[in-house]
Amino acid sequence: MITLYHAPRSRSSRIIWLLEELGVPYEIRPVSIFRPMTGEGEGDLANPHPDKRVPAIDHDGEIVAELVAIVLYLSEAFPTPA
Numbered sequence: 394m395i396t397l398y399h400a401p402r403s404r405s406s407r408i409i410w411l412l413e414e415l416g417v418p419y420e421i422r423p424v425s426i427f428r429p430m431t432g433e434g435e436g437d438l439a440n441p442h443p444d445k446r447v448p449a450i451d452h453d454g455e456i457v458a459e460l461v462a463i464v465l466y467l468s469e470a471f472p473t474p475a
């Protein structure tokens with residue numbers, strides 16, 4: 394199972410799009426993040442991202458952080474048919 398650590402209106406929405414395109418099951422774990430534009434919010438202790446940012450995923454215990462790293466990881470783990 395994949396758990397996506399997600400905050401609305403952030404980069405983690407792009408991973409939802411990718412997971413939907415790949416058609417793999419996943420669950421969303423909403424987390425709070427610091428919003429520098431407004432100064433609101435704070436890092437969530439439940440978020441495994443080392444900087445408490447999003448996106449991050451947990452794939453059967455494998456933690457992957459950073460948008461591009463997650464895209465590459467998921468694309469390799471779940472290749473689409475040619």
Ligand SMILES: N[C@@H](CCC(=O)N[C@@H](CS)C(=O)NCC(=O)O)C(=O)O
Binds near residue numbers: 402428448461
């Ligand atoms: N280089 C990171 C940047 C991640 C990032 O800055 N995400 C923002 C949301 S779009 C965030 O979590 N901000 C909270 C913070 O800076 O503490 C990536 O591409 O994944």
